[in-house]
Amino acid sequence: MVWEYKGKKLEVVQGDIASQQDIDAVVNAANARLETGGGVAGALHRAAGPELAEAGRKYAPLAPGEAVITPAFKLPNNKVIHCLGPVYGQDTPEDELLKSCYEKTLHLGEKEKQKSIAFPAISTGAFGYPFDKALDLAVDTVIEVLPDLAHVDFVRFVLFSSKEADAYRKALEKKLV
Template structure:
């Protein structure tokens, strides 16, 4: 099941993992990365350091520390207009994150809109890539029962929901 909600990615206590829109060095920053690092505490930064750097499209997993989740999956989305092919690299983020969740036997994972903020990816294109990739990949992830897209504002949540509703039935 895929769901789209407005909310704070750092406050998803019913999800086993949350996905961080990470930077290459996996360091605290602004946006999603800053919110998750602040909520998780300094242990998250220490756990990330030996895993960095990562390249666009890659994902790594750590414990969640002070977050109400078991894990944080860190994905480096493409910078739009810089990292190419952007659509493939963005899809790879979701593929690799889902593969890590499945490897860990997780039943639920929450994603932000990867690359759609400071990385400049046009929101509707980013949403299409995200939803199409997750929808196509979930059948190969038998442990995963629920994927949630946690979007920052009501307009973004509505866009994701509209695009999800438009997808052909499975």
């Protein structure tokens, strides 16, 4: 299902962030060194090729809440926006840093005139951010920022499991209807 909100579109899918053929920019839940890792970072780096890590080196180390943009190389997208989410219980204030990830990612996409952006659930894997708390913050921030952007008009949340995707769908349904 695609939701329309103030002239913008939002969608939730279960799938692989590295296989979003129809999206201009995909978001990497990056590590500080912008290198291959596990989860989202591993999937994107494997699909993009070694050039992705090479392109990120000039930005490393990334601070929590920061975002940078690189070409997508062998991915089917134009750009990869790398964001370092906070490690829960370690990087504080967690909520502000995670919100900053979503805000800065959207603004980078706007600056680079990307029409569509796909987000994973940033910081909820190895970084230990409670899923429900991160979900609310992600959805609220995107809903807040997206209407003010001229170029970005479509956001897709790409979740690994059907349970996570269902939770995002329910959150959007609740907030947008």
